[in-house]
Amino acid sequence: AVCGDARFLVTGAVGRHPPSEALAMRDLLRASGVPEAHIALEEQGNDTLSSARHCVAWLAARADVETVTLCSDAYHLPRCRLVFRILGRRCRTAPAPGARLSLGNARWLRAALRELPATVWDAGLAIALRRRSA
Numbered sequence: 001a002v003c004g005d006a007r008f009l010v011t012g013a014v015g016r017h018p019p020s021e022a023l024a025m026r027d028l029l030r031a032s033g034v035p036e037a038h039i040a041l042e043e044q045g046n047d048t049l050s051s052a053r054h055c056v057a058w059l060a061a062r063a064d065v066e067t068v069t070l071c072s073d074a075y076h077l078p079r080c081r082l083v084f085r086i087l088g089r090r091c092r093t094a095p096a097p098g099a100r101l102s103l104g105n106a107r108w109l110r111a112a113l114r115e116l117p118a119t120v121w122d123a124g125l126a127i128a129l130r131r132r133s134a
Helices: 021-031 048-060 077-086 099-103 105-133
Strands: 008-011 039-042 069-072 092-095
Touching (some): 008 021, 008 048, 021 039, 077 092, 077 105
16 A cells, blocks of 8 residues: 555554554554554554544644544444544544445444444543533
C-alpha cells in the first residue's frame, strides 16, 4: 500500500488475548507496506469512548495534524465520528473493508444493532466529560 503523507494512529489496549489491538493494526499496516515511521500507537483505550479520548488528546498535542480520517467497521463509524465531534475534533470516516464477511451476517447484524444504544451511552458520557472539562 502506498500511504504518501498519511500517518496512522492505531488504538486499542490488550483485550482478552495479547497483543493489543493497536499492535495488531500496526502489524497489518506494516504488512501492507506502510512505513513504521508513519504509525503511532495508542494502547490505553479499552472501549470506543476511552480510545477516542486518548486519540483526541494525542492529536491536540500535535498542531501539524489537520485532517483526521477514522477507519473502523462501517456499522461502528457513526458512533466514532459522533464521539470525536463531541470531544471537539472534526473528522472524516473510511469504512474498513471485509467486516461483514469476516464476522458473518448474524454476528455483523448483532454488532450493528448494538451500536444504537452504545452510541447514545457514549455520546452522553462524552457530553458530560466535555462539560466537566469546560
